[in-house]
Amino acid sequence: MFPGATTDREAASYVVVGAPLDATTTFQPGTRFGPDRVRRFAETFDDYDRRTESCFSAHGVCDAGNVRAWDDTEAYLDHLAAELRSVVYDDAIPLLVGGEHTVTHAGVDAVDPDVLVVCDAHLDLRDAYDGNPLNHACVTRRALDDLGVDRAVIVGARTGSEAEWDRAAEADVTVVAPEDARAWIDGLAGDGDGSIGDDGRSTASDPFAGEAVYCSIDVDGLDPGFAPGTGTMEPFGLTPRTVRDLVRTVAPHAVGFDVVEVNDRDDGQAAALGGKLLREFVFAHATSERGESDV
DSSP, rough: OOOOSOOOGGOOEEEOOOOOOOOOOSSSOGGGHHHHHHHTTTTTTTTEEOOOOTTTTGEEEEEEEEEEOOHHHHHHHHHHHHHHHHHHHOOOOOEEEEESSSGHHHHHHHHOOEEEEOOOOOOOOOOOOOBBSSSSHHHHHHHHHHSSEEEEEEEEBBBOOOOHHHHHTTTTEEEEEEHHHHHHHGGSSSSSSSOOOOTOOOOOOSSSTTTTTEEEEGGGHHHHHHHHOSSSSOOBBBHHHHHHHHHHHHGGGGGEEEEOOSSSSSSSSHHHHHHHHHHHHHHHHHHHHHTTOOO
């Protein structure tokens, strides 16, 4: 059980669901261990959060356990989406813990957002990888082309194929480079429509006005010096504090959240970050629901 997730499912406002899919990993496997590893390394966190003056255990979080993965990825994603959809039908927010990034397909399918905000080192805009369109390298492309997402904001992206960068240049994709991420987050309370100005700052007063957002955190969006336990490490990434503030800023607009691509190839750094970011999402979302958020 995720520490502090003590609420019964029927009364829950947030439901943790583990998705240990490890089917299309292309370098270092091990994401099948991600959900339980995130739970384990969250055990040391205090229940009380000084910033929001609230306890995690008081926010109505339930841990529904893992949805066991199998080797038919398409069937598994359909089944996982149905499980997550039941959370939405119960008026709760799904908190998905992966597992490879492909599981985000099920999260997006279940909540039907307008916008996907994803922290990721990679664009994940391939139409297929190794002939497979349901691959961790294709998840943002599937959300845009197949799942009805209107636009995607990819924060921290620093690598991709030529074809992916061409797709990223289209109007429904915004790429926020690691060096611009801090300014983009700070600028979310500025003026404009959510684009990036010449100074690298967001020009948005309310970048998600009237839009439902799904927030996905691929831990490889962080610099591997902070989160080495992931499948495809990419240097020159984001700092934990920047990603924390991204989650805090996006959470009040979000109808779903996930943290993915944690594996067992480190001493717990990636899992500890994943668990902490999930908690930050709950604290920020719950306090915004009470009208008390200051993020």
